[in-house]
Amino acid sequence: MHEQRLSILKNKMKDADGFLMTNSMNIGYFTGFFPGFPSLLFVPKDGEAVLFVSRADAASAEEKCRFRVEVVGKESYVEKLRELLRPGFRKIGVEESLEAGFFSRLKKEFPEVSFDFFNDPWVIRSIKSAEEIKVIQKAIEIAEAGLKAAVEAVGVGVRECDVAAEAEYEMRRLGAESFPFDTIVASGSRGASPHAICGNRKIKRGDAVVIDLGARYRHYCSDITRTVIVGGNEKMEKALSLVISAQEVALSMIKPEVACSELDLSARRILENEGYDKYFLHSLGHGIGLDVHEPPSISSTSNELLRERMVFTVEPGVYLHGLGGVRVEDVVLVEKKKGRVLTKLPKDLFI
Amino acid sequence: MHEQRLSILKNKMKDADGFLMTNSMNIGYFTGFFPGFPSLLFVPKDGEAVLFVSRADAASAEEKCRFRVEVVGKESYVEKLRELLRPGFRKIGVEESLEAGFFSRLKKEFPEVSFDFFNDPWVIRSIKSAEEIKVIQKAIEIAEAGLKAAVEAVGVGVRECDVAAEAEYEMRRLGAESFPFDTIVASGSRGASPHAICGNRKIKRGDAVVIDLGARYRHYCSDITRTVIVGGNEKMEKALSLVISAQEVALSMIKPEVACSELDLSARRILENEGYDKYFLHSLGHGIGLDVHEPPSISSTSNELLRERMVFTVEPGVYLHGLGGVRVEDVVLVEKKKGRVLTKLPKDLFI
Numbered sequence: 218m219h220e221q222r223l224s225i226l227k228n229k230m231k232d233a234d235g236f237l238m239t240n241s242m243n244i245g246y247f248t249g250f251f252p253g254f255p256s257l258l259f260v261p262k263d264g265e266a267v268l269f270v271s272r273a274d275a276a277s278a279e280e281k282c283r284f285r286v287e288v289v290g291k292e293s294y295v296e297k298l299r300e301l302l303r304p305g306f307r308k309i310g311v312e313e314s315l316e317a318g319f320f321s322r323l324k325k326e327f328p329e330v331s332f333d334f335f336n337d338p339w340v341i342r343s344i345k346s347a348e349e350i351k352v353i354q355k356a357i358e359i360a361e362a363g364l365k366a367a368v369e370a371v372g373v374g375v376r377e378c379d380v381a382a383e384a385e386y387e388m389r390r391l392g393a394e395s396f397p398f399d400t401i402v403a404s405g406s407r408g409a410s411p412h413a414i415c416g417n418r419k420i421k422r423g424d425a426v427v428i429d430l431g432a433r434y435r436h437y438c439s440d441i442t443r444t445v446i447v448g449g450n451e452k453m454e455k456a457l458s459l460v461i462s463a464q465e466v467a468l469s470m471i472k473p474e475v476a477c478s479e480l481d482l483s484a485r486r487i488l489e490n491e492g493y494d495k496y497f498l499h500s501l502g503h504g505i506g507l508d509v510h511e512p513p514s515i516s517s518t519s520n521e522l523l524r525e526r527m528v529f530t531v532e533p534g535v536y537l538h539g540l541g542g543v544r545v546e547d548v549v550l551v552e553k554k555k556g557r558v559l560t561k562l563p564k565d566l567f568i
Numbered sequence: 569m570h571e572q573r574l575s576i577l578k579n580k581m582k583d584a585d586g587f588l589m590t591n592s593m594n595i596g597y598f599t600g601f602f603p604g605f606p607s608l609l610f611v612p613k614d615g616e617a618v619l620f621v622s623r624a625d626a627a628s629a630e631e632k633c634r635f636r637v638e639v640v641g642k643e644s645y646v647e648k649l650r651e652l653l654r655p656g657f658r659k660i661g662v663e664e665s666l667e668a669g670f671f672s673r674l675k676k677e678f679p680e681v682s683f684d685f686f687n688d689p690w691v692i693r694s695i696k697s698a699e700e701i702k703v704i705q706k707a708i709e710i711a712e713a714g715l716k717a718a719v720e721a722v723g724v725g726v727r728e729c730d731v732a733a734e735a736e737y738e739m740r741r742l743g744a745e746s747f748p749f750d751t752i753v754a755s756g757s758r759g760a761s762p763h764a765i766c767g768n769r770k771i772k773r774g775d776a777v778v779i780d781l782g783a784r785y786r787h788y789c790s791d792i793t794r795t796v797i798v799g800g801n802e803k804m805e806k807a808l809s810l811v812i813s814a815q816e817v818a819l820s821m822i823k824p825e826v827a828c829s830e831l832d833l834s835a836r837r838i839l840e841n842e843g844y845d846k847y848f849l850h851s852l853g854h855g856i857g858l859d860v861h862e863p864p865s866i867s868s869t870s871n872e873l874l875r876e877r878m879v880f881t882v883e884p885g886v887y888l889h890g891l892g893g894v895r896v897e898d899v900v901l902v903e904k905k906k907g908r909v910l911t912k913l914p915k916d917l918f919i
Contacts (some may be wrong), residue, residue, distance in 0.1 A: 254762075273850045
């Protein structure tokens, strides 16, 4: 499988002589070994890939990766690359997320080589295999059980961190390897910040409580959001049903070849009808897989098209400063003719 | 407080005309606002700092940051910087951790400016205030309670993720905002990988179980490791007591002006006496604060000196491929004449 993935990458290289990767999820995807310490994978267009790992990763890397593994500290990368970058090499692909410090050093040490940014690893990763989809579904099941436990824990006087405690406990019991991002339980006015994490605030009657969480299972992530309204709150209930309608419209449009920007705009238009589009402060969604945020970007400025077997989130939200926020988020798979929502949890979780 | 921090940074700039930051912890440290979305802080040597934030962060940024805040999407950074980088500007400091894609764009768009790497934000952050030390101590207390809960949960037949569940539950109940890194519960042969996270493996009699966890409290991190040996295992018990001795030697050497490399080597020499230094696969420790890994680096290749009010971990380990691993990790504060260990949990947690 990894040989096949590497050969797809090599085919995408066109006129480049090789690709240099340091992103640990990219390395894991192409080698089967997910490094715990700084690592570097060099993939020449012709010839064998070489993985540099730290001493601490050596034994596991040799066990899991079928390619050549060398124990090389970060401080010796340049020296080792000097052996690998053959005199004819003129163009090497690198990740945009590379650290500027290392990028700058590469350019200085190899002035004859042009280091160009290629997003191919992420483009390749954005199309999921049947096996990957199965693992993501399992990660989603775990997160849904966590969210259910969170909703049951919500109540007047309960602290946000207590709600997170119940959710995470449930996810661990179901085998979550880790949590791919900080669990969000944002109640009342705190919910007006889309990325507020957890605090010690006690939930009050009338609060909208945004719960956004995920689990990692066999390296793959899930990400799901539900909003619970405690007691009555007309304003937040209205915002929530608007957001649910906006999501439904976007979900109904999903199929291959649709522009990601069009999806985002379709949800925004529904909110616009009620003058709420100005409170939708982030993009509609993001691809999900080994990273919780990966291509495609479902935003109004995205120039990507949906393709079959992409998996991404659809998560409109409305944030009213001083009052609170509402958001719903589901994970969708692009099938031949439509989107299939992989999350099953109901959205009307009012208390 | 933030004005003072910024003025320390300005004093360190020397001949640079300004500093450009994108690291969210650096931005939080210097402005008081910890962004949830991509942000950029520009600090001119003379004049007012400006913080660019995304729409989603605008309201909280304006609430928490006393400097000028502008809502600027990532795609418009260059355009906005054009207004700020005055014609006389020749040298601007940037972080080494900056994304190469953005770094490269900066160089192209502002060819007359030299963008140089400065580590000053991290150097400044490495010396903690009394208030920061108090918060770190609270983060440590939470993690210690979590570790105690984990140790109580360890038993034959219990899965690693069940142990993590109990630890994290306890930390959340004590007010942990989040977990700064994936909790490690690595039992038996899995413990031989220093960064193995959690799996579904059931703990067996004779296993060494490495438990490494931390909590975040008011943005600051803790990080602590203990190893539990289930039933008897002479080999692992010997390794554990060696590691504890190595740690004691290193701890006893801590005071201002001592070389970080010397600390690392002192621990390594204790293991060497028994031929175990070759199984100590990582560096001795790392600074801790807003990031769980930050300067100083306590490694054999570090060229840093300890300074008063630095806070860092001391965590020797021994990893025997196929058998398992042992590690102990404490957090230390450098005082005027010695190190003060901030973690209190006993190290002899054999079952």
